[in-house]
Amino acid sequence: MSELSTKKQMFTSQDIDNIKWFWNLYLKDKAPWLGLVLGMVSIQAVVYQQFLALTENGLRVIFEEGSLGQLVMVCFVVFLLFATRALLSYAVPRLSVWLASNAVRKMRQDMIRHLLRLDLAYFEKTKSGDIILKLVNQVDGLSSFVGQGTVGAVRDFLTVVVVSGYLIYKSPLLFAAAIIVIPVLILLMVAVSAKIKEIQQKAENAFGNYMSGIEEMVNGMRTVKISGQESRERERLFEATDGIRDLTINLNSAQALFPPSIDLVSAFVYVLVIGGGGYMVLQGGSGMDAASIISFLLGLVILFDPMRLLAGFFSQLQASLILLASVRNIYNEPIKITDHENSVSEFDKQGDISFSNVKFAYDPQHPLFADLNIVIEGGKKTAIVGATGSGKTSILSLITRLYDVNEGKITIGSRDIRNIKVQALRDAFSVVAQDIVIFNASIWENIRYIAPNATEEEIWAAAEAAEIAELIRARRDAPLGPKGSQLSGGQKQRIAIARAFLRSAPILLLDEATSALDQKTEKRIQNALLRLSENKTTIIVAHRLSSVVTADKIYVLDRGKVVEEGTHEELMATQGLYATMYASQKQDYT
Numbered sequence: 189m190s191e192l193s194t195k196k197q198m199f200t201s202q203d204i205d206n207i208k209w210f211w212n213l214y215l216k217d218k219a220p221w222l223g224l225v226l227g228m229v230s231i232q233a234v235v236y237q238q239f240l241a242l243t244e245n246g247l248r249v250i251f252e253e254g255s256l257g258q259l260v261m262v263c264f265v266v267f268l269l270f271a272t273r274a275l276l277s278y279a280v281p282r283l284s285v286w287l288a289s290n291a292v293r294k295m296r297q298d299m300i301r302h303l304l305r306l307d308l309a310y311f312e313k314t315k316s317g318d319i320i321l322k323l324v325n326q327v328d329g330l331s332s333f334v335g336q337g338t339v340g341a342v343r344d345f346l347t348v349v350v351v352s353g354y355l356i357y358k359s360p361l362l363f364a365a366a367i368i369v370i371p372v373l374i375l376l377m378v379a380v381s382a383k384i385k386e387i388q389q390k391a392e393n394a395f396g397n398y399m400s401g402i403e404e405m406v407n408g409m410r411t412v413k414i415s416g417q418e419s420r421e422r423e424r425l426f427e428a429t430d431g432i433r434d435l436t437i438n439l440n441s442a443q444a445l446f447p448p449s450i451d452l453v454s455a456f457v458y459v460l461v462i463g464g465g466g467y468m469v470l471q472g473g474s475g476m477d478a479a480s481i482i483s484f485l486l487g488l489v490i491l492f493d494p495m496r497l498l499a500g501f502f503s504q505l506q507a508s509l510i511l512l513a514s515v516r517n518i519y520n521e522p523i524k525i526t527d528h529e530n531s532v533s534e535f536d537k538q539g540d541i542s543f544s545n546v547k548f549a550y551d552p553q554h555p556l557f558a559d560l561n562i563v564i565e566g567g568k569k570t571a572i573v574g575a576t577g578s579g580k581t582s583i584l585s586l587i588t589r590l591y592d593v594n595e596g597k598i599t600i601g602s603r604d605i606r607n608i609k610v611q612a613l614r615d616a617f618s619v620v621a622q623d624i625v626i627f628n629a630s631i632w633e634n635i636r637y638i639a640p641n642a643t644e645e646e647i648w649a650a651a652e653a654a655e656i657a658e659l660i661r662a663r664r665d666a667p668l669g670p671k672g673s674q675l676s677g678g679q680k681q682r683i684a685i686a687r688a689f690l691r692s693a694p695i696l697l698l699d700e701a702t703s704a705l706d707q708k709t710e711k712r713i714q715n716a717l718l719r720l721s722e723n724k725t726t727i728i729v730a731h732r733l734s735s736v737v738t739a740d741k742i743y744v745l746d747r748g749k750v751v752e753e754g755t756h757e758e759l760m761a762t763q764g765l766y767a768t769m770y771a772s773q774k775q776d777y778t
């Protein structure tokens with residue numbers, strides 16, 4: 189989250205830009221409806237002014253012996269006025285909440301759409317708590333602010349303008365005396381609003397950390413329990429709750445300055461009007477009588493309530509501007525991996541995959557590949573082996589454009605993958621990776637996820653090939669628990685393999701695909717994978733070298749460099765790193 193300027197300024201240019209952005213994207217097309225809301229709240233404001241005028245007349249009828257009929261008439265019209273206001277008090281929130289909910293639904297959908305387009309790199313550097321906070325809480329906060337807060341504020345503002353106008357018309361002198369304290373109030377608002385913004389920003393960060401903390405704890409509960417780390421986790425989260433409490437109190441103490449200042453100002457003004465107005469009546473010649481002073485005072489009472497609400501609105505506005513900026517950050521996040529206008533959908537999916545002079549680093553300080561050159565022959569089986577952290581998975585991430593190379597190029601069938609539409613490129617792969625996404629649904633549904641239009645027979649065939657069909661029959665529709673927590677690692681892996689069978693794309697990526705299986709099951713599934721990989725370009729990343737001996741070509745990687753390449757037999761014959769690794773693994777098995 190970007191730190192906002194804390195200059196003593198009610199609206200920064202960034203705030204104004206954000207408001208314009210929100211208006212243009214989410215409210216502009218509803219302008220006629222907003223116009224209707226504005227019309228209705230204007231009527232509500234005018235009701236007060238009319239009420240004042242009528243009260244003054246009513247008082248005169250009482251004070252200056254008017255007829256009973258006139259009094260009844262005044263009472264009737266006053267009732268009618270407030271009945272109108274009541275009707276509008278029902279209609280305005282209904283309409284404004286409808287408008288705001290629609291605007292915010294559109295915003296949520298845009299955010300989800302945008303989030304799904306963001307590069308993987310964004311998710312690898314952003315705390316999930318921050319993302320959830322934006323999509324859930326902050327958007328919700330904005331929704332109620334736009335729906336109820338702003339419309340209420342417009343009504344209050346119009347009430348202040350109309351009633352003030354009327355009071356000025358009645359007695360400019362008394363009104364001038366009454367508003368003499370307003371500049372003090374404005375100064376206070378400006379001073380406090382910067383503070384509110386600053387605290388709100390910190391509070392959002394604290395909430396983000398808290399949510400991420402909860403998520404990490406829940407996800408890692410198995411480790412937390414086994415290693416008896418409950419008390420550490422408790423302390424960690426308690427610390428976060430302390431931070432949130434402090435910030436909430438700080439925020440409230442800054443906001444709490446508004447209502448009492450208004451109360452003090454009101455007291456001051458009432459005294460001025462009663463004293464000054466009374467004096468004017470006593471002196472005579474000012475055109476003011478008792479009825480006008482009472483209704484003037486009533487006018488001020490009416491004025492102060494919306495003024496107090498407006499002050500509250502301004503403090504809320506400062507907090508909401510922080511929410512708006514934070515939410516908008518997602519839209520400003522650059523998307524690097526995307527289609528350009530000359531990207532194509534058609535390419536030779538069976539062609540060779542070549543890395544030419546590829547340079548790549550996740551972090552510029554620690555380059556991973558300095559000059560990588562490999563060729564993965566189309567329709568053949570290529571294995572990539574090497575120590576942990578040597579860059580095997582990164583090669584798969586580059587081929588699928590989860591990341592783009594910094595220099596050099598990767599081609600499939602001699603077409604640079606950056607010139608292929610991202611969706612078309614990724615459609616060319618079936619992947620069995622280490623991080624298997626399992627949803628809290630049945631195994632069946634989990635397999636179907638990869639190909640929602642697959643027929644029942646196709647899903648059964650995939651499940652049989654991956655040796656998971658028996659478990660489907662046993663578990664039936666039982667959901668698998670969050671993240672598939674009710675399955676073993678090997679069972680999850682078999683779901684991933686079943687998905688690969690079901691999707692059956694021309695390029696098969698197997699990243700430690702069978703590492704969680706026992707050797708007997710691994711052997712059987714490898715035979716099935718062998719059938720699946722027929723006529724497909726297959727890339728196998730594996731630690732267990734027994735699973736790569738049949739590969740047409742093996743690349744041996746060491747700290748981002750290819751140190752050996754060849755078939756199993758060739759590599760064994762050279763007696764290099766591969767042969768050493770193979771020998772030591774064989775020893776472990778025997």
Ligand SMILES: Nc1ncnc2c1ncn2[C@@H]1O[C@H](COP(=O)(O)OP(=O)(O)OP(=O)(O)O)[C@@H](O)[C@H]1O
Nearest residue numbers: 312550551556574575576577578579580581582583
């Ligand atoms: N998203 C990332 N951000 C920053 N660094 C990363 C990221 N992913 C991997 N790395 C780093 O890049 C290097 C290569 O990682 P990679 O996952 O490609 O290795 P690997 O050979 O597949 O390892 P393993 O056999 O353990 O799966 C490692 O040093 C790792 O720390």
